[in-house]
Amino acid sequence: MRLGHASSLYPVTDILARDLDAADPLARFRDRFVIEDELIYLDGNSLGRLPLSTRERLHRAIGEWGTDLIRGWDRWITLSREVGDVLATGVLDATPGEVVLSDSTSVNLYKLAAAACAARPGRRVIVTDDDNFPTDRYILQGLVEARGMELRVLKTDIDLGVSAEAVREALDPDVALVSLSHVAYRSGAVADLPAITAAAHQAGALALWDLSHSAGAVRVPLRSAGADLAVGCTYKHLNGGPGAPAFLYVRADLQAELRQPIWGWFGQRDQFDMGVEYDPVESIDRFQVGTPPVLGAYAALEGARLTAEAGIDAVAAKGAALGAYAIELCDTWLAPYGVVVASPRADARRGAHVTLRHPRAWQLSQALRAAGVIPDFRTPDRLRLGFGALYTRFVDVYAGLARLRDILTADSHLAFPERHARVT
Template sequence: MDDLLAAARALDARDDLAGFRSRFIIVDDDLIYLDGNSLGRLPLATRDRLRTVVETEWGERLIDGWSEWIGLAREAGAALAGRVLDAAPEELVLADSTTVNLYKLAAAALDARPGRRVIVTDDDNFPTDRYVLQGLAAARGLDLRVLATDPDRGVDAAAVRDALDDDVALVSLSHVAYRSGAVADLPGITADAHAAGALTLWDLSHSVGSVPIPLAAAGADLAAGCTYKHLNGGPGAPSFVYVRGGLQAELRQPIWGWFGQRDQFGMAGGYDPADSIDRFLVGTPPVLGAYGALEGIRLTAEAGIDRIAAKARGLGRYACDLYDAWLAPLGLTLASPRDDDRRGAHVTLHHPQAWRMCQALKAAKVIPDFRTPDRLRLGLAPLYTRYEDVYTGLARLRDIVADGSYLAFPAQRTRVT
């Protein structure tokens, strides 16, 4: 046994989250899954809960199931509060997709800063975020100020500060960069935006369930994030919305639906938004997806974000050690921060043939993913990824690069999700 494998097994033996792996469906123990930052594994509790929902709550109770379902959005929001997100239960609610929630929050923020004509974001922000902001800017005749960001190091707080002036209405960024895993300075950027009179909107999709997110401590204004990555909510599970408590009454989101109405079942002719976080709801919630999100959130909350983040740092550090020993000599470069506090729960490698390597790894029973330009992204999900999984996955990568077998795979990329 080599020293690196011995180190992995020793770390696994000391892992106080090790028991959580058995609470997920894992059919093939030889398949190394390193893509939980795109889609988390299926928790056993979710499978069992959905079976009950379908067979009993829907199948037997029919419309009476709504007595259980009507409060799901707030129940899931409350489950996020505290042990997953630094926020109060009344500041969180489950609703819609991340893209729709980003639109609602950005539009509401712009309305709350009349006369200001600039939105600040960066070119490494996730594409849907940029598209939403582009659309709002085009529809309202605003300026979108897009900062250049190094995709390996993440957004530069100093560059954001330099871009601020009294014409900026909104700063919208990702907390953890989707390509590199770089963690942005959420407290510092939020403070700078507030000093300039602007509001902040954070995309938490790659950070929720993987790193601490100091929303309340930083006084963050708005945030949204998906539940199907590190929260293991399932494909297409609904997103969540965070709105700082003191800001809720000031904002009116643009999609007026009956779930956001003050007296929902009064069926009034005019729209009167609820006084609470409920005003950011729109229509009927996706019940099955909401249950998936709720069970994944509960599992994450049980583990606790501090323990999860500590293991994420350890897994990333170990992956960097393997990169130094095996992959740097073969011509790959590290495209993520080395500093544990600056890196989320994935590690990215760069190589001109990363696409081919990604396909070769899948054939070798390792599931990573690919991101442009030429980046191989390795998700390290602390609740079920073992240190020995990282060892095995990167050993297989080392072998296919060393023997050139990846060159047998087509260079042309097809659709990437």
């Protein structure tokens, strides 16, 4: 689906949006979610919506805890792998056995980054960029401090995202690991995962990708790029629910070589033999640690299945079309008010969200909430609009941006307090 050019009425009415919705091959997926009001939800990249099947599965899982009790673990014990396999084959272009659900994204990043550094002894640099998500930067800061290593932080244009050239220039024989986000959390810019992975390999380093904003939003070419390592969350575009467990990916042929630092019993060979020495199993399970959260895992499973059912190519195409439509509306309606598109304009370079820049972005975000539209605010001056492809309609984009235009026209956002202003 590519956005055609405007009819003579466009964008004064939502006729084009209605046409686009009518032609949307994923339109029927909206009925698979709990949507009980007229809210225009443009923050599915912070927390995705609740699928009907997830509500049903969670109610069932709660009941199974009540009746099956400890016997439930006969099934639950493999749940993290089951979700991993759905993600591998239906969402991430990986192979069954290369992905497992585990811990939080931050803990997974710590485990895999530490494992990568240990696999490149003597090399003392980790490369990242200053537009990487805060928790990623902090985790890497902690790692290099503990190990006497150095964090080489690239300066990235936060609208355009990190470039392969910049990474290439930062690489030398001292680099153990390159750790970046695949889709930038502010701009939505897509990093060139294949080129950066190839550059890292050429320098003898490993590459670790944070897929939090890309899993379920865009194609993630792990297999074709020969990607080494990745982590990501399931509560954004994968609709796994608040605080749902994260996932990690380790390429099959790297698994035996890598050792993560948190030696928990869920990574142990013959776990319930409870042997004396830690002896990690030879599979992706060696990157597991403690008892996995069963309810969160079921929610992640249903969410991942829904994306797999829709097909990641169709999901990515719709996310791109929604974003392109938002950019056109912004150019037409909002640019006169000083709103600037702060995301790449080329579909292939953008994930499933679009970020707008405006000095009063915080107040605009509050005014939008009051007007029944949920966007996200990101420091310092960004309004972030996320497009969950499985449930966002073109008419939602139209109406959301029309309300933003009306707010700007009436200056009604000025009635909301500035960020960090104390309300007495």
